[in-house]
Amino acid sequence: MERGGYRGGSDRRDDRPSGGYRGDRGDRPYRASGNRSEAPRRGYGNDRHRDEAPREPREAAPELPEDALPYRLDAEVRGELTTLPKSLADVVAKHLVAAGELLGEDPERAYQHAVYARRKASRIGAVREAAGLAAYSVGKWQEALSELRAARRMNGRNVYLAVMADCERGLGRPERALEIAHGPEAEGLETAEQIELRIVAAGARRDMGDVRAALVELQVPELKERRARPWVARLFYAYADVLLELGRTEEAREYFSRAAAVDQEGETDADERLAALExxxxxxxxxxxxxxxxxxxxxxxxxxxxxxxxxxxxxxxxxxAGDEDSPRGAAPDETDAEVPSDREDESS
Structure with a gap:
């Protein structure tokens, strides 16, 4: 299924809850009320059994790359981590850096680092954003959606609405993707983010079998843009792809050409698509x-x-033949052209 320009992995789902920071009531410490004999065996009521209870082994942290250093983290995110103890903030920062560096080349490892950071600092909005994007990159649509929703509740940011809408597509819910794309939260987004939402909305229309409506989603003033920006290349590419599906080959060729011209960061394979048409x-x-x-x-x-x-x-x-020492395709020596042939000698 088309991901609307966003990259997704296999259509795997992970239905486990995203965590959050409200534990189940049964896991809260026992509050003594006078009769200690009634206290359950776990918690503060009975320390003998507490020591005897089997402990779950701690999950080892994924190995960090050498260049995963806290100072490489975005300054705004580092600011959010100041609410943590210094040593813990450094650990979380290192794993966030590793997740960001590996997201494009090794999504599975990036996901491991993001999940580890989430376990250490689940109340930080930036950490939940990183976990959501990493889950998205490996095709865990439900988990990604839950993480990004949690991040929105914490920091009020809407910058990942396009990813959330695409997760709805991954879950087979294109109608919900369109609700996100055309919701009131999308109105205040920057141009680049609005274009990404348009691309996802067009993909949702195609999921529903309405290719003409997909084209309408992409008919925005930014189609006249000429500056080389990643979102411009992605818009041209998506528009060309829909045109091609509608059988409008000449127009599709034009927009694949435009996408290739402004795609300086390799966001699309417009060169290959244009070559195939040519x-x-x-x-x-x-x-x-x-x-x-x-x-x-x-x-x-x-x-x-x-x-x-x-x-x-x-x-x-x-x-x-007969000229083994001369380079392949080289012109014959000029002196050879002046030597008369045997037939010319006979005629003379």
Missing amino acids: GVEIVDIGEDVVWSDAEDPDFEDGPGDQAAGMTVPADMSEAP
């Missing part, structure tokens, strides 16, 4: 990109250039 293929040779005709029967890979990822004419793939 009937060419992209051959990667290290850091360079070579465009070559994918369907020309007169061209094929020569043995010498195949490893380099280049295409050369078939008749140039070997050096001319």
